[in-house]
Amino acid sequence: MEKIELFNTLPAVFAGREDDNSQVWLRDIVFEKGKHYLISAESGTGKSSLCAYVYGYRIDYSGTIAFDGRDIKQLTVPEWCRVRQSSIAYLPQELRLFPELTAMENIQLKNRLTHHKTEKEIVDYFDQLGIPDKVDSPLGKLSIGQQQRVAIIRTLCQPADFILLDEPVSHLDEANNAIVARIVSDEASRQGAGIISTSVGNNVKIQVDKEFKL
Template sequence: MPKRGTSVLHLKDVSKSYEGADGPVPVLRGVDLTLGAGRTMALTGESGSGKSTLLHIVGGLDKADGGTVELDGTDVTTLDDRARARLRRGKIGVVFQQFNLIPSLDVAANIAFQARLAGRPDRAWIADLVSRLGLEAHASKYPEQLSGGQQQRVAIGRTLAAKPRLVLADEPTGNLDEESGERVLSLMLDLVAETGASLLVVTHSSHLAARMERRLHLRAGRIAE
């Protein structure tokens, strides 16, 4: 496990624009950000402030126009599509608001999926996750047979099964009621802490943001702490 606090993620002067009808539309305007190992951070901001774009760039799903994005000492901005895909499989886990489970796989297979992609299947750890997430009675069920809270717990288990260095979560409780959301959030924080992963959460929820160690606010593509 990496020493807590050492830098896992470092962004320097990251910029991104998209083409609009009248030319380039700036979305990120020189973002700086550092996240230490085992640390948690919330990224808040109004719709259109650039939160999701930043998360996609950190996760290697999109490329920055300028600046650097270092993950574990690797500058993601210099990698081609194939190398970014390898980095995602090996070091990054993503928890989506929409769960994105594989309908044809049962709970146990969904949880094991990411670890198999990363080449790190660990049957004991996956069984422990199924138990810790309260899914033992549902292990042979399929996503459509689960409640929203149960599906999100499966998604968290899938993400953590590969023991990523960095977990990215995009509104992870946004589709859940308050009670289910609180339960899921607590489980995610406990398991992230146990694995030593760093956690970056994009959220509109002030309650969720308050559970993180640090909070950054994006306004018009710039960080305003």
């Protein structure tokens, strides 16, 4: 996948807001593979909705979202499976982890499908993110900040043309923010992937090519 395009897109709940000052909604914009984007927003402006639209979880919008020129509402279930396994790596704001599983088990649920990282590489991420002692801990016993770091590791365990991050550092301090920025940027560079990150305030410290105000 080389580009993700939005054409006059607007969440259904915002219908009638033709005077919207957003740089995303009701605009024609392009996200290109290999480039880094920040979508900064206030709460309630639709950033998580945008991510859900791009990932195919929701379709309650007007206008068009396209992958390489193809309307994503035309994608079949098998095509969506391929997109989610090899084209778009997604970190949802709500993390979607399983509290009854260990941190490593949560990550291996994805990695066993993609075979993208070795166990040594995954353990190294735990070390870099300051949670080496949490590998075999039940996810439900970790703090929200620790859970967010586990979810970030899981996100990187797949091939991707775009890495889609919804408030990836909302529960992290400055030091871990910088570490996340480095490991995400390194992975994107290795794969030639684009990065699309949303933020309400605590921006991931990734150098961006373009910022959009939602």
